[in-house]
Amino acid sequence: MMKMAMSKRPCPDVEISVYRFMLYCYSQGKSAEETQRLICEMYRENTLSIDDCEKRFDEFKSSRAVKLRDIRISRLSAMLKENPNLTQRELARQLGMCRSTVSKYLKRINAKQQKKKELFDKQVTAVAVWLLDNNQKMSRYSAHLTNLLEAYHEQQLLPFYLENCKACDQYFKTSSVI
DSSP states (O other), X not given: OOOOOOOSSOOHHHHHHHHHHHHHXXXXXXXXXXXHHHHHHHSOTTSSOHHHHHHHHHHHHHHXXXXXXXXXXXXXXXXXXXXXXXXXXXXXXXXXSOHHHHHHHHHHHHHHHHHHHHXXXXXXXHHHHHHHHTTTTXXXXXXXXXXXXXXXXXXXXXXXXXXXXXXXXXHHHHSSOO
C-alpha cells in the first residue's frame, strides 16, 4: 500500500480558526509566544511557528494604525466642513496632533476629492456625448439636456437630477430611443 505524504500545513478550516484565535488573543493582550504555545497545544506541535505568529501580530498592529488614521482623517474633514477657515495650527491643536500630520492628512483629503471630481466629470461628459450623439432621435429631450449641462456647470447636478429624474425616466420608457 502506498503511503500518502501528509501536508505540513493544516486544512483551510483550521487555518481560519487559528487566524481568528490569534486575533482574539491579540485583542486580549496576549503575547505572540503565548498565543503560539496555546495553538500548538490545541492542534498539534509545529502547527504555527513563533515567527509566523509574530508576523500576524505585526499585521494586526498595522491595521489598527490604519483604522486610527482613517478616523483622524474623517474627524479632520468634519471639522473642515464645519469651519473651512481654520488654519493648520488650529486644527492640529484641536485634534491633538502635530501640524505636519495635519498637513499630510489634508493632502490625502484633497487627493480623494480630486479623484471623485475627475470620475464625476468623466461620467457627466460621457452622458452628454451620448445625448448629443442621439440628439436627432431625442429632439423633444434637448431641453432636458440643456438644463442638465447648465446644472452641471453650476455644480448643482444632484438636485436637478432628483427633481427631473421622473420626467427623464418617463421619456425613456415611452420613446423608442433605447
